[in-house]
Amino acid sequence: MAELLVQQLVNWITLGCIYALLAIGFSLIFGVLNVIHFSHGDVAMTAPFITLGLAQALATALGASSPAWLVLAVPVAVLAVGLIGVLLDKVVIRRFRDAPAMMALVATVALGIVIRELIRHLYPQGSNPHAFPRLVSGMAFEISGVAISWFALLVVVLTVALVVMLFVFLRMTPLGLRIRAASEDRVVARMMGIRDARVFRATFFIASVIGAIAGLLFASYAGVTRFDFGVMAGLLGFSAAVIGGLGSMPGAILGGLIIAGIEVLAQTFVPDGASYRLVFVFLLVIAVLIFRPAGLLGRTVMEKV
Amino acid sequence: MERGASLAAPGIAAAASFAIASQLIGAAFLYLILRVDGGWQVLGLLALLGLGFYLLERLPWIADYALASFARVPLVAMVTAAVIVLAFPFFVGSNTYILHLLIVAELYAVLALALNFQLGSANIPNFATGASYGIGAYVSALLAINFGVSFWLTLPVAALAATLFGFIIGIPSMRTRDTYLALVTIAFGVVVQQLLNNFSWTGGPNGLVGIPAPSLFGHSFADPLVIFGWKLPSQANFYYLSAALVVVAIVTAHRLHGSRIGLAWNALRADEIAAKAQGINVAWFKVLAFAVDAFLAAFAGTIYAFYVSYISPDNFTFLVSVTIMTMVIVGGMDNIFGVIVGAFLLTILPEKLRAFADYRLLFFGVVIIGFLMIRPQGLFPQRMRRYGGEP
Numbered sequence: 001m002a003e004l005l006v007q008q009l010v011n012w013i014t015l016g017c018i019y020a021l022l023a024i025g026f027s028l029i030f031g032v033l034n035v036i037h038f039s040h041g042d043v044a045m046t047a048p049f050i051t052l053g054l055a056q057a058l059a060t061a062l063g064a065s066s067p068a069w070l071v072l073a074v075p076v077a078v079l080a081v082g083l084i085g086v087l088l089d090k091v092v093i094r095r096f097r098d099a100p101a102m103m104a105l106v107a108t109v110a111l112g113i114v115i116r117e118l119i120r121h122l123y124p125q126g127s128n129p130h131a132f133p134r135l136v137s138g139m140a141f142e143i144s145g146v147a148i149s150w151f152a153l154l155v156v157v158l159t160v161a162l163v164v165m166l167f168v169f170l171r172m173t174p175l176g177l178r179i180r181a182a183s184e185d186r187v188v189a190r191m192m193g194i195r196d197a198r199v200f201r202a203t204f205f206i207a208s209v210i211g212a213i214a215g216l217l218f219a220s221y222a223g224v225t226r227f228d229f230g231v232m233a234g235l236l237g238f239s240a241a242v243i244g245g246l247g248s249m250p251g252a253i254l255g256g257l258i259i260a261g262i263e264v265l266a267q268t269f270v271p272d273g274a275s276y277r278l279v280f281v282f283l284l285v286i287a288v289l290i291f292r293p294a295g296l297l298g299r300t301v302m303e304k305v
Numbered sequence: 306m307e308r309g310a311s312l313a314a315p316g317i318a319a320a321a322s323f324a325i326a327s328q329l330i331g332a333a334f335l336y337l338i339l340r341v342d343g344g345w346q347v348l349g350l351l352a353l354l355g356l357g358f359y360l361l362e363r364l365p366w367i368a369d370y371a372l373a374s375f376a377r378v379p380l381v382a383m384v385t386a387a388v389i390v391l392a393f394p395f396f397v398g399s400n401t402y403i404l405h406l407l408i409v410a411e412l413y414a415v416l417a418l419a420l421n422f423q424l425g426s427a428n429i430p431n432f433a434t435g436a437s438y439g440i441g442a443y444v445s446a447l448l449a450i451n452f453g454v455s456f457w458l459t460l461p462v463a464a465l466a467a468t469l470f471g472f473i474i475g476i477p478s479m480r481t482r483d484t485y486l487a488l489v490t491i492a493f494g495v496v497v498q499q500l501l502n503n504f505s506w507t508g509g510p511n512g513l514v515g516i517p518a519p520s521l522f523g524h525s526f527a528d529p530l531v532i533f534g535w536k537l538p539s540q541a542n543f544y545y546l547s548a549a550l551v552v553v554a555i556v557t558a559h560r561l562h563g564s565r566i567g568l569a570w571n572a573l574r575a576d577e578i579a580a581k582a583q584g585i586n587v588a589w590f591k592v593l594a595f596a597v598d599a600f601l602a603a604f605a606g607t608i609y610a611f612y613v614s615y616i617s618p619d620n621f622t623f624l625v626s627v628t629i630m631t632m633v634i635v636g637g638m639d640n641i642f643g644v645i646v647g648a649f650l651l652t653i654l655p656e657k658l659r660a661f662a663d664y665r666l667l668f669f670g671v672v673i674i675g676f677l678m679i680r681p682q683g684l685f686p687q688r689m690r691r692y693g694g695e696p
Contacts, residue, residue, distance in 0.1 A: 036484055095678055101483050102430050106634055107677045109627050113670035121663065235491070235623075242488045272503075279499045282492035286477060289489050293480040 004268070006146040012257075012264040014152045017159035018221060020256025021214035022237025024166065024249060025207035031183040031247035032203045033097045035104045039112035041234020043085055044211035046115065048132050048219035049123050049227075050077035070133065078212045085208025086201050094200060112230060119227040129226040132219040155217050162210055163253065170249075175202055183247065211237075239281070243288045245298025254296060258284070315370065320377035325385045327371060332389045336396060338653060339403045347657045358684060372688075390548050394541045404540035406656055408612060411547035412605045414648035417632040418554040418641065419601035422561065423594040424630060425639035425687070426570035430487040431595065432626045433474055434602050436497035437467045439621030441603025442610035443501060446513045449611070456519030456611050464603040470497075471599025475592030494626050502618040512617025519611050526611070543612045550608060551645070554601055558641050561597070570594060571639075571690070635676050636683055643685030650684075 022044060029037045037043075054073035062069075092111055096104035120126035136154050139147040170176040175198075181189040182199040190196055218233055219225035240259045244251025259281055266273040266280040273280070288296065315323065338350050361367055375382045397403045416434055423429040444466045445459035454462075477489045501507045508514075518527035518539075526542040561567045569590045572580040581587050610616050628651065636647020654672065658665035676684075 030484075036487075092674055092678070099677075099681055100428070102424065102428075102487070102630070103634060103677055103681060105430070105484075105487060106627065106631050107674055110631070110670045110673040110677075113666060114674070117664070117667035117670065121667065231623075235495070239488060239492070242485060246484060275503050276499070279496050279503070282496045282499075285492045286489055286496075289481050289485055289492075290477045293477075293482070293485055295485070 003145050006143055008264050008268050010146070010148060010152050012261050014155045014221060014260075015264065016257035016260035017155045018214050018217045018256070019236055019240045019260050020253040021159055021162065021210050021217070022233060023240035023244060023252035023256045024163075025211040025214070026238050026241035027244070027246055027249060027252040028203055028207045028210075030241070032179060032199060033093070034101075035093060035097050036101070036108065036238070037093060037207075038105055038108035038234060038238065039088070039115055039230070040108075040207065040211055041232070041237055042112040042115040042230030043081060043088065043208055044215035044237075045218070045225065045227075045230035045233055046084060046119060047077050047081045047212035047215040048225040049119050049126075049130075050080050051216060052130060052132065052225075053123060070135070074135070074216060077216070078209055081212035081215070082205045082209040085204040085211070089200055089204040093204075112234065116227050116230060123227070126227050129224045132223060132225045134223070135216065135220045151220065155221075158213065158217070162213065163249070166206070166210070166249065169206075175199075179203055236281070239285050243285055243292075243295055245295030247299075248295070248297045251295055251297035258288075258296075315374050315377060317378060320374035321381045323371070323374040324378055324382040327374075328382070328385045328389060332393065335649070336393075338657065339397070339406060341657075351654075358680070362680075368685075391545075394537050394544055395535060399538055401538045401540050404538060404544055406653055408540060408543050408547050410649045410652040411544070411551050412609055413629065413632060413652050414551050414645045415547070415554045415605040416602055416629045417636065417644045417648040418551075418558050419598045419605070420629050421558065421633050421639065421641070421644045422570065422597050424633050425644065426562070426567060426574065427591065427594045428574040428638075429478060429591060429594055430483070430630075431474075431490045431598060432487060432623065432630065433490040433494040433497070434598060434629045435621045435623065435626035436494040437470060437599035437602035438606040438609070438625070439497060439501060439616075439618070440467045440470050440599075441606025442616050442621070443507055443513070443606075444603070445607040446516045446610040446616055447507070449516055450513060456607070457521075460604060460607050463607045464600050467599040467603030467606070468596050471596040472592060474599075475595035478591045478595060479588040491623065491626075494623055498618050498621055498623070501621065508617070510618060512615060512619075513610075514615045516610050516614040516616070518614065543608065547605075547608055547612075550604055553604075555641060555645075557597075557601070562639075562641070566590065566593065568690075574639075631673055634683060635673065637685035637687060638683055639687040640683070640685045643683055643687075646684060 022041065025040050025044070026037065029035065029040065051070065051073045054076055055069040058069035058072065088111065093104070093108060096107050123130075134149075134151050136150040138150050140150045140153050141148055168176075170180055178189070178194045178199050179202060181192065181194055182196055186196055189199075214237070215233065218229070222229075236259055237256075240255035241252050242255070243258060244253070244255030262280050262284050263277045266277045270276065270280070292298075334350070334354070338347070341347055341350065393407070394404060397407075416438055419437075420431060420434045423431045441463040445456070445463040448454040448459045448462060449456065474490060474493045478486055481489055502510050518525055520526060524530075524542075526546070527539055528542075529539050530537040530541040530545075569580070569585045572583065572585055573587060573590060577587060606621075609620075632647040632651045633644050634647075635651060636645065637643025651673075655665050655669050658668050
C-alpha cells in the first residue's frame with residue numbers, strides 16, 4: 001500500500017508539474033492580452049514533433065544514432081516554438097485583443113485546427129502516433145521500495161527552476177516590470193511609454209517556450225506523441241489555469257496540481273477510473289467554478305456602475 | 306439622404322420583384338455550389354460570394370433596400386421562400402449526396418439558431434450545444450431501440466431531457482461569466498461526451514446502431530418519396546422534415562426576439578448591471594437561454610439520429626460545439642438570417658473543399674480565421690431593434 005501511495009504521489013507530482021507549466025502559458029497570455037489563447041496546447045505539442053524531426057534529420061545527415069541528437073534538438077525546438085508563438089501573436093491573436101472574448105476564443109480554436117493539420121501534413125506520416133523517448137532514463141533513487149526515475153526528478157527540477165526564473169523575471173527585470181504594467185492596464189502602460197508590441201512579443205515568447213518544455217515533457221511522459229494531443233493538453237492546461245484563477249501564476253501551479261491530482265486519484269482508486277478520468281476532472285472543474293466563480297486564487301472583480 | 310429615403314420605401318411591384326429575384330439568385334447560387342465538383346469552380350464561386358459581401362460592405366443601402374422590400378411584401382417573400390424550399394429536391398433529383406448535405410446543413414441551421422439565443426441575443430458563451438444535441442440524439446435513439454417508441458413520441462421526450470440538462474448547465478451560469486462560464490460549458494460538454502463514450506448502455510465508443518426509420522401516415526421515411534409521379538430518394542423525407550424544423554426554429558427565434566424575453570436577453574448583452582437595475586431577473590433569463598438552446602438542439606439531435614440511423618460519441622464532440630459557435634459568429638450574432646447562412650456555408654464549405662482532399666480542415670481553419678479578422682461583425686451584423694413606425 002505504501003509503495004502504491006508513493007508511486008502515485010510521484011505520478012501526481014510529475015503530471016501536476018507538466019499541467020502547471022501548460023497553465024502558466026495560458027495565464028500569462030490572458031493576464032497581458034486578456035485573450036484566451038486556446039491553441040496554446042497545440043503550439044506546445046509542436047515541440048515534440050520539431051524535436052523528432054530535427055533529431056532524425058541530424059541522424060540521416062550525419063549517420064549517427066538518433067537519440068544522441070535529441071539533446072541537441074531539444075533546445076532548438078524549444079526556441080523554435082517560442083518563435084512560433086511570437087509569429088502567431090503577430091499574425092492572428094493580437095488582432096483579437098479588443099474583440100469580444102468569444103471571438104478570440106473561436107479564432108484561436110480555429111488556429112489550433114490549423115496548427116494540428118499543419119503538423120499532420122508537414123511531418124512524415126503525421127496522422128500516426130510517433131514514439132517519443134524519455135528525455136532521461138533510468139532510476140535515480142529509492143523511497144520505501146519505489147524507484148524514483150530521473151525523468152520524474154527532471155520534471156520537478158525543471159518546473160521549479162522555470163517557475164523561479166519566471167518569478168525573478170517578472171519581479172526583478174525591467175521587461176518583467178513592463179509586462180506586469182501592461183497586464184495591469186494596457187492603456188496607462190502605453191501612456192507611460194511602454195511599447196505594448198514588445199510586451200506582447202516577450203509574453204508570447206516566454207509562454208510558448210514554457211509551453212514547449214511542457215509539451216516535450218508531456219510527450220516524454222506518455223512515451224508517444226500525436227498531432228492531436230494538443231487538444232487535450234490545451235483543454236487540461238486551460239482548465240488548470242482557470243480553476244487556479246486566470247492571470248495568477250501561483251493559481252496556475254495550484255490548478256495544475258489539482259487537475260493532475262484528481263486524474264491520478266481516479267486512475268488509482270476508482271474501478272475503471274482510467275476511462276472516466278476526464279469525467280472526474282471536468283466535474284471537479286465545474287464544482288470549483290460553482291463555488292469560486294473566479295477560480296481559487298483569482299481576484300474577484302467587483303463590477304461597479 | 307434623399308436617395309436613401311427614396312430607396313427605403315420601394316413600391317410594391319419593385320419590392321415584390323426584388324424579393325423574388327434575390328431569393329431565386331440565392332437558391333441558384335446554393336444549387337450551383339452544391340453541384341460543382343472541381344476545386345477551381347468552387348474557388349470561383351467563393352470569390353463571387355466574397356465579391357457579393359464586399360459590395361454589401363461598400364454599399365450598405367443594398368441591405369437596407371433588401372430589408373425594406375422584404376418588409377413591404379412579407380407574404381410574397383415567404384411564399385417564394387416556401388416554393389424554393391419545397392421545389393429544391395426536384396432540381397437536385399436523385400443526387401443523394403447533395404440532399405444529405407442539405408439535411409445536415411438544415412440541422413446545423415437549427416443548432417446555430419438554438420445557440421443564437423445565448424451567444425447572439427444574450428452574449429452567453431455555450432460550448433455545450435453539441436452535448437445537448439447528443440443528449441437529444443441518444444435519448445430518442447435509446448427509446449426507439451430498446452422500447453420501440455415511435456419517432457414522433459421520442460421528439461418531445463428527448464427535448465425534455467435535454468432541456469433538463471440545459472437547466473443544469475444554466476445553474477453555474479448564475480455565478481460565473483465570460484471565460485469562466487465558457488470553461489464550465491466546455492466541461493459539461495466533455496463530461497457528457499465522455500460518459501456517452503464509456504457507459505455500456507450507450508454502446509460505448511461504438512455508439513448505437515439500427516435506429517429504425519420513422520414513419521408518417523403509413524409512409525416509412527426509409528422509402529422513396531413519390532409526389533405527383535415524381536420519385537424522390539428517401540433522403541427527401543428527412544429533407545422536408547428538417548426544413549420543417551428549421552421553420553419551427555425560425556418562428557421560435559422570431560417570436561422570442563420580439564417578446565419581452567428577447568428584449569431581456571438583449572438587455573443582458575448590453576449591460577448586465579443596468580438590466581438588473583431595471584428589474585430584470587438576470588439569473589432566470591440566463592438559465593432560460595440555456596434551456597431554450599438545449600430544447601431546440603435536442604430536436605435536431607433526434608432527427609439526426611433517425612436520419613443516419615447510427616450515432617456514436619464522435620458525432621457530439623467539443624469540436625462540434627465549436628463549429629456551431631463559429632456558424633453563429635461567422636453568420637452574424639443575433640441575426641436569424643445571418644446565422645442560417647453561416648450554418649449552410651460552414652456545412653457545405655468543408656465538403657466542397659474535399660477537392661483539396663486532405664487539406665480541407667486546414668483550409669477550413671484558415672477561412673474561419675480570415676472571416677473573423679476581415680469581418681468581425683459576421684457576414685450579416687445584427688441590426689438595431691425597430692419598435693414599429695417608420696424609420
